Amino acid sequence: MRLTVNGETRTFEDDVRDVAGLVAALGLDTRKVAVERNLEIVPRSSYAVTALMDGDRIEIVHFIGGG
């Protein structure tokens, strides 16, 4: 599957079918980042049920808390 991650087109193995699989493949710490799929932030509890489609645009949003 081809996905655009942070503006870069990448090809992923077949085991990346949903957001949970992508998070594992990218080695993300889900306490520190949110995953945005096609301009919508996916709730963390929905990662395993949010299927990815060829051509999806993914952005990794880092949580910041400074003020």
Add this chain to the structure above:
Amino acid sequence: MTFTDEEIERYARHLVLREVGGPGQQKLKAASVLIVGAGGLGSPAALYLAAAGIGTIVMADPDEVDRSNLQRQVIYADEDLGRPKVEAAADRLAALNPHVFVAGFHGAFDAESADRLVEGVDLVLDGTDDFGVRFCVNEACVRHGKPLVSGAIGRWTGQVGVFGRQPCYRCLVPETPPDAETCVAVGVVGALAGVIGSMMALEAIKTITGAGEPLAGRLLVYDALAAETRTVRVAGDPECPVCGSGGAP
């Protein structure tokens, strides 16, 4: 509520705006807001909201003005060093616009103070530098049904969003990120605080007057180094412990 000639002159640029006008300016004057954190974000937000004629501004912050604050916390002057922030800020706001009632809470926003600070206002702005406090502010806003304008900055990146009953801030940030970067540790460019704090004031004004489309349920991400912004939707989390079915708020 009528305006004096002095107020009509003061708010002239608002009064000619189609989306504000007399009715919108009345709403601003009738509104009360709480600003949690009188730092990099709270400073510009408070200045613009006071200048805009918000009727009541409550500021909550436990700190005193430190020299390292002055690089971005533009509400303070050199002579304020060592003063409680909320006291120095209240003086500055009163000097800027004598029509605004300003109150300061010199203490921590926590489970004990949350309810009495939030329940009496119409809208809350959160510009604190601690995820624990952010969670506490969000919970109080959900509990009392108050719109929350949330802003955050770090290094060269800023984020701003408006949260309500759902999605709430916890739908975006489900748990405290470990090793969270603070501005003290990683730095922040001062003008970025001005940009994001001013956007927070703008979203508050839009929400109060009903102008345009507030950032409700959306997050605006500003990458200052690239000079790019992106606005994304924040989906409500059905299992959110605060606003979802994952736990009683």
